[in-house]
Amino acid sequence: MRFYFSLLLFVMAGLVVAFAPLPVQSIAPQERTFRINARQYAYSPSEIHVNPGDTVTFELVSTDVVHGLYVDGYGVSVEADPGQTATLTFTANKPGSFRFRCNVTCGAMHPFMIGKLTVGTNDWLYRAIGLALLAAISVFPLSSLFNRNRKKEVL
């Protein structure tokens, strides 16, 4: 009984870590422009941080072949011919971490041409680390209660 009660407690704690609302820092939205150089098979800069609500403009410049830039989670994209600049503007209204990746086949390593856009803080990462910590800690009391239960059943 104590085992199931403890398990329930840890599951509830896990749900709190995963879904409890966090305080939001309100920063006035800005217009942010990033010039991103694309080459086989990397973006530069490859990691971009903006604040939630910012109007973000990516100026994509391809330095070799045709490249694209697709932002996971936002579903927006742009393509740039070699030597040309293409512009993508969107509102960063979803917080979290998103990969952006080339969406025009540009060579062998094309599926792995990836960058990272972080809007605000990467809360999901911190929640996931919290869950991992809770999981690692919970194993000690739960396994001891589980073993005690099992011993009782055997007796």
Place this chain on the structure above:
Amino acid sequence: MNRIELTRNRFLKNILVNRYPQLAVFMVMLVGYIFAILAGLIGTPVGSHNFSIVFVWIAWWAVLILVAVPFFGRGWCAICPIPLPGEWLQRGAVLAPPDKKPMWLNLRWPKALRNIWLQNISFLLLALFSSVLLTTPNITGIVLAVMLFGAIGLSTIFERRAFCRFLCPVGGFIGIYSQIAPIELRIKEKQVCASCIGKPCYNGSAAGYGCPWDVFPGGLTKNTYCGLCMECIRTCPHDNIAVSLRPFSADLAKPSTRMDEAFKAFIMFGSAMIYAGVLLGPWGFLKDAAYNVGTGAWFVYVLAFLVLIFGVLPGTFSLGFLSTKNPIPFKQRFASLSTSLIPLGLMFWVAFSLSFVMTNASYIMAALSDPLGLGWNLFGTADAVWQPMLTTILAPAQTLSLVGGLIWSARTAQKAANEVQVSSLPLIAYSFIATVIMLWLLL
């Protein structure tokens, strides 16, 4: 939890004993495999539009890592086409009872190599060239062909499935991860095997072939080296072999004491982390280093890869149980405790593969219609647009996999630590830190 014997079901048992259903699946797989080789060699060099890359490294890999290995263990080995032509050549038959006289050299595999070190090396060789292998159709075609012809060649020299058992780069990791699967093939009564005359399950009989995996089923305690080929079910004259459902990771309750298996766990665990950083991370210099084979950067990458897997990871892992007062030898402690990394390693691969597969799965439809990239449109899907799938559930699914893997690993660590009389705390801390690194790399 008790086992549920699946082979009690007459219909299922008939399917397993009858050679024709397995042969039908084998033939489909073999045709697909040969087509993948041809597509790699003569199809478009654009990987994302070539059957060999899309169906081997996206479709097959997804099925293998996300379904086959966790739920069916060596289920893939049961239908893998690679050993087939060699085996047919070795036996001089496809389905007929084996000839008593060996057709070829039929040598025993050398005793010094009767372990999985060669599989560790073959996996590492592929891993070090993986950026090229995963993206270049003709390299994939060549590797698939080398595996097929290597298996054929070995079948003419050595007895049974020497390639599968000792060389296959995939078979090695499927073997250690198959210990997790909730399915097993075991004998029912030990005494029946002990008194069985002739041991047809191992030596073969008119009913079928001796174990192709060189395993005596009477001694099976783990899934690691049983290829689920079902030959022993066909040959056992006492109906003493069963395929059963069981709890997940039942084999890990008795930790391994073998260093080759321990290092296999580290190789797989470390490779998943390296791939997550190199292939899915935003760092272009790492991709350049991994892809440009033969350059100075690539040699640095290789060195870093090997140092991490053979030095940093096992070294830091060992810090938790260095005590000299423990009566159990260090090697045995190391091998036993590394068992705890098996569930975590598999879940690292699941988390890595989810990202890779969900992003690239939309290539499957296009490659199905135009497998060689020659402008065909067989099923009207050749123009399917690339679109990442289910991106909103990707991070939660990866988190669940990794945190679930950590819990599983921690429980395994507790059992293994108990066996070798050490504290499980440092092992769990190690798994936790590794999980945090993997979370950081993937999220």
